[in-house]
Amino acid sequence: MRRSVKIATAGVALFGLIALAGCTTDPSVAPPTTEESEAPAETSEWFDQALFDKQFAERDVTPQGPADEPYLQHINAEMVDTSGFASAGAKKACFANASISNPWRQTGWITMNQQLKVLQEAGAISEMETRDAQDSDDTQIADIDYFIAEGNCDVFLISPNSTAAMTPAVERACATGKPVVVFDRGVNTDCQVTFIHPIGGFAWGIDTAEFLIDNLKEGDKVVALRILPGVDVLEHRWAGAKKLFDEAGIEAVDYFTGADPAEIKSIISDELAKGDVQGIWMDAGDGAVAAIEAFEDAGADYPVMTGEDEMSFLRKWKDTGLTGLAPVYSNFQWRTPLLAAQMIFAGQEVPKEWVLPQKPITKDELDDYLAANEGMPDGHYAKFGGENLPGYPEVWQKRQIP
Structure with missing residues (x-):
């Protein structure tokens, strides 16, 4: 059964880890024989x-942004004016998610929902209605079209299941005039207000x-x-x-x-x-x-x-x-879309392409990351970036997934 969750009222449940790739992958591609x-x-x-050359150079760029908040940092950003979206009051976010079918996505999903709680308490986001495509292009296209037809979304957050297939649906979301935030995987359009991802x-x-x-x-x-x-x-x-x-x-x-x-x-x-x-x-x-x-x-x-x-x-x-x-594909990026939405409705500039830092864990850092993540399950990702969120560390230790 596919999941459609209004996170503002949803409870939490224990969700078992599965032995799939702990990274951002396209699960619609069948495993090879x-x-x-x-x-x-x-x-x-x-x-x-x-x-290759662009990402080679970006590895050595000192990110702009708060030193202790990597999920708000950006590299070589072209900032865009969002004053046209400025609006008072709490906003409803509609999130079309590819899936939570592997440990990397589960870790990010937990973090995203804890970030949501902070923004709800601040009066920035009223609720986040989420539809989980369960790794299906067709389902995610239907999800995005459902949100458009529903007409109750103030901002669209989209983590595409795949690039080409999702592009027309993302463009339809953009055509509503509401801000669109794409993260993790990209699409073949630049109609979104911002595209958030690690270096690559x-x-x-x-x-x-x-x-x-x-x-x-x-x-x-x-x-x-x-x-x-x-x-x-x-x-x-x-x-x-x-x-x-x-x-x-x-x-x-x-x-x-x-x-x-x-x-x-x-x-x-x-x-x-x-x-x-x-x-x-x-x-x-x-x-x-x-x-x-x-x-x-x-x-x-x-x-x-x-x-x-x-x-x-x-x-x-x-x-x-x-x-x-230990290379990383920065899991803390799951916080950034909601924070970007808050900034957009405040009329603050955001990067058009929001490139987040992506720094491997070295031997010299290993003990520190092991200590910082003591008690976390094996499927947890050390650079998840949620240490300053409510529920830390218990929510991540128990894998309490909404």
């Missing part, structure tokens, strides 16, 4: 030199590849574990990393895994049977523990490895002492 996993698609069609997939690929290259030598072998094909942010992660591996003379072989721990272990075991594997690269951290366990099962030395800021990887990284890096 074992045969497909042995023959990944070429990365050249996904490589964009201009976007190429930045992830650059950070991770540079780390592996710095800790390996020419001729070493890296096994790349990829969760799904055809998802732009994931394909960009690999396309960026592969470019740098090739230039550095690192032998890199990639497999699609569907984030299946058994498949991950099988791939690693087969590669270890062929010879030494010095590095593991992942486009999402889910399944990282299974990859490490495959080395343990084989009695092999731990690899140099990149995972993600999901707690399961951070804890295994600490326990094993391996050489690791």
